[in-house]
Amino acid sequence: MYADPATVRKILTESGDTWAVVGxxxxxxxxxxxxxxxLQRFGKRVVPVHPKAETVxxxxxxxxxxxxxFPVDVVDVFVNSDLAGPVADEAAAIGAKAVWFQLGxxxxxxxxxxxxAGLDMVMDRCPAIEIPRLG
Numbered sequence: 001m002y003a004d005p006a007t008v009r010k011i012l013t014e015s016g017d018t019w020a021v022v023g024x025x026x027x028x029x030x031x032x033x034x035x036x037x038x039l040q041r042f043g044k045r046v047v048p049v050h051p052k053a054e055t056v057x058x059x060x061x062x063x064x065x066x067x068x069x070f071p072v073d074v075v076d077v078f079v080n081s082d083l084a085g086p087v088a089d090e091a092a093a094i095g096a097k098a099v100w101f102q103l104g105x106x107x108x109x110x111x112x113x114x115x116x117a118g119l120d121m122v123m124d125r126c127p128a129i130e131i132p133r134l135g
Contacts, residue, residue, distance in 0.1 A: 002123035011098045012131050016073025017044050022087050023078030024048040026056050032078040038128035065090045074098045085110035092117040
């Protein structure tokens with residue numbers, strides 16, 4: 001319901017190649033680190049968004065989405081479900097085209113708000129799993 005194949009494909013192939021990854025740090029043990037690496041292999045520009053604003057995978061990090069000084073196409077969210085809704089709202093506010101909530105990140109109210117704001121959204125899925133399936 002929150003990840004229909006057409007929307008998954010559209011976000012991964014048509015929404016643009018600049019992905020802000022909220023929760024991405026230099027901690028190699030975190031899922032965000034590996035997912036960002038896969039996205040880069042598939043041609044995506046990965047922008048780390050983390051309070052530490054670290055450089056990760058060669059890309060300068062920023063403390064918040066609104067601190068990024070260039071357009072972002074997709075916001076990939078690696079935060080707890082109770083924190084994810086405000087991130088989706090911020091994604092809409094900065095003009096992103098799509099929001100992607102990672103596996104286990106679920107906020108139905110945020111999904112409805114984000115879709116109502118005109119953004120595509122996928123929830124409870126991982127782009128690193130989905131993108132190789134596109135073929």
